[in-house]
Amino acid sequence: xxxxxxxxxxxxxxxxxxxxxxxxxxxxxxxxxxxxxxxxxxxxxxxxxxxxxxxxxxxxxxxxxxxxxxxxxxxxxxxxxxxxxxxxxxxxxxxxxxxxxxxxxxxxxxxxxxxxxxxxxxxxxxxxxxxxxxxxxxxxxxxxxxxxxxxxxxxxxxxxxxxxxxxxxxxxxxxxxxxxxxxxxxxxxxxxxxxxxxxxxxxxxxxxxxxxxxxxxxxxxxxxxxxxxxxxxxxxxxxxxxxxxxxxxx
Amino acid sequence: xxxxxxxxxxxxxxxxxxxxxxxxxxxxxxxxxxxxxxxxxxxxxxxxxxxxxxxxxxxxxxxxxxxxxxxxxxxxxxxxxxxxxxxxxxxxxxxxxxxxxxxxxxxxxxxxxxxxxxxxxxxxxxxxxxxxxxxxxxxxxxxxxxxxx
Numbered sequence: 001x002x003x004x005x006x007x008x009x010x011x012x013x014x015x016x017x018x019x020x021x022x023x024x025x026x027x028x029x030x031x032x033x034x035x036x037x038x039x040x041x042x043x044x045x046x047x048x049x050x051x052x053x054x055x056x057x058x059x060x061x062x063x064x065x066x067x068x069x070x071x072x073x074x075x076x077x078x079x080x081x082x083x084x085x086x087x088x089x090x091x092x093x094x095x096x097x098x099x100x101x102x103x104x105x106x107x108x109x110x111x112x113x114x115x116x117x118x119x120x121x122x123x124x125x126x127x128x129x130x131x132x133x134x135x136x137x138x139x140x141x142x143x144x145x146x147x148x149x150x151x152x153x154x155x156x157x158x159x160x161x162x163x164x165x166x167x168x169x170x171x172x173x174x175x176x177x178x179x180x181x182x183x184x185x186x187x188x189x190x191x192x193x194x195x196x197x198x199x200x201x202x203x204x205x206x207x208x209x210x211x212x213x214x215x216x217x218x219x220x221x222x223x224x225x226x227x228x229x230x231x232x233x234x235x236x237x238x239x240x241x242x243x244x245x246x247x248x249x250x
Numbered sequence: 251x252x253x254x255x256x257x258x259x260x261x262x263x264x265x266x267x268x269x270x271x272x273x274x275x276x277x278x279x280x281x282x283x284x285x286x287x288x289x290x291x292x293x294x295x296x297x298x299x300x301x302x303x304x305x306x307x308x309x310x311x312x313x314x315x316x317x318x319x320x321x322x323x324x325x326x327x328x329x330x331x332x333x334x335x336x337x338x339x340x341x342x343x344x345x346x347x348x349x350x351x352x353x354x355x356x357x358x359x360x361x362x363x364x365x366x367x368x369x370x371x372x373x374x375x376x377x378x379x380x381x382x383x384x385x386x387x388x389x390x391x392x393x394x395x396x397x398x399x
Contacts, residue, residue: 003358005330005346141298161298172321180328182349184308186320187301193318195309195333196301197349204304 002050014052021046023172027070034058034068034077045079045102058102059109062089066097066170069123069132072178077102078123078132084111099123099134099147112147114154114209120145121170126202127178133157133201135164135174135185144174144185146205153208157201162188176201308352309333315354318342324349332358 002011020038027034030050037046037057045058045065059065063083070077078101085095098115102108118138125132132147139156142163146155158164165188166173173186184197198204251271259267268276301307308331309319316335320342323332331349334342337357344359 001359005332005358008356158301158304159298160301160304161295162300166320167318175322175324175331177324177326177328177349179326180324180349182324182328184322184324184331184349185301185305186322187305189301192311193320194301194307194311195319195322195331195352196305197308197324197331198305 012050012052014048016046016048016055018046023067025069028072028074034070036066036068045077058104058107063087064097067122067172069125071125072127072129075104077104078125080121080123081109083109085116097121099132113152114147117211119169122172122174123147124174124176124183125178126176127181131202133174133176133183137163142173144183144201145209146202151208155205155207156209157204158185160187164188166193308349309335309347310352313352314347330355 001013003009004011016037018037018039019041022036022038022043024033024035026032027047032047032049032054034045034047036043042062043065044060045068047056047058048054058077061083063081066080068077068079078099080097081100082095082097084098084100086093087095096115096117097119099112099120101110101112103110112132118136119142120134120136120138123132123134126146130149132149134145134147135142136145137143138145139159141160142165143159144157144164146157147153148155164173164185165171166186171186174183175185176183181200182197183201184195187194187196254271255267257267258270262270265276268274268279272279274282307313309316309322311317314335316337318334318336320334325331328349331347331352333345333347335345335354336342337345341361343357343361345354346356346358347354
């Protein structure tokens with residue numbers, strides 16, 4: 001459905017012969033839409049003209065192809081996919097979600113580097129097209145990161161407590177207005193989903209991201225369990241219990 | 251150990267069962283647990299902050315009607331923002347608000363009045379997709395919004 005917001009009316013309703021479609025995004029000239037289409041349970045990328053003609057399938061594979069975003073120069077689609085990693089359909093193994101670029105002229109797909117860890121979703125182009133903001137939980141908390149096309153490095157823009165997160169793990173949560181250089185994101189706080197916004201988000205850029213500074217939480221929990229939870233109390237517990245320790249887990 | 255606790259709590263009660271199995275009272279155990287959690291996690295939170303340190307609240311319960319504000323899409327000039335919200339009620343609709351102040355301007359699509367969404371078979375499916383998607387056009391002069399329904 002295309003709404004003309006200024007006139008307050010529905011401009012057009014486009015019916016696409018697919019099982020469903022998600023996350024439409026406009027081309028820079030406003031003449032086309034790119035979206036994720038569902039066909040037989042698989043997601044692929046499609047474009048269509050704003051008048052509903054010219055449906056074009058960009059990908060045709062079993063991989064996830066999600067959250068497309070059109071570059072400011074109109075030549076490239078950034079999107080989210082599980083290709084390029086540990087995905088193996090024969091073993092039903094699925095790798096982490098990464099950001100990739102699809103070049104419209106050739107159909108070639110480039111996987112961006114530094115995407116081996118965590119979930120990486122919701123790419124949004126910088127106004128100049130030289131970097132991409134995206135949301136990643138590679139630290140354990142969903143935050144906004146920046147991929148720099150020039151140096152290929154990742155920069156962590158935000159480091160918030162509770163995370164840039166919608167209701168589902170793949171809900172779109174990030175938007176970047178090109179003319180205003182203004183970014184807005186969903187922030188989960190006090191049990192509610194709010195939207196915050198900021199000007200010039202690239203001013204938050206610091207040194208390149210080099211992995212977590214603190215130990216991963218899982219490792220800490222294992223150490224904690226080893227040190228306190230089971231060993232120490234267990235010895236005294238055995239002395240106290242008349243029935244012995246046979247019932248407890250080893 | 252869990253087996254011990256379960257078994258003896260059936261005969262002598264919860265408090266005594268924990269005391270017997272762990273040698274600690276329930277209150278001591280709770281305090282130990284809290285200490286362990288804080289010792290483990292507080293140092294990790296040192297560099298983290300709330301969103302308001304780096305950004306302005308735009309759509310929040312205090313500023314706009316509703317409890318949830320999802321899938322935001324700014325217009326190219328940043329002056330307006332489309333989003334899915336509940337207006338404090340049960341249904342999630344598509345709304346338009348001022349992109350800077352968050353003042354809600356109007357409802358763009360009412361989910362209960364969308365013909366497709368009224369079909370019972372499509373209802374759940376349609377709503378789920380409806381929740382996820384909004385886009386604003388970059389093309390002047392009029393702001394266009396595309397949704398899937």
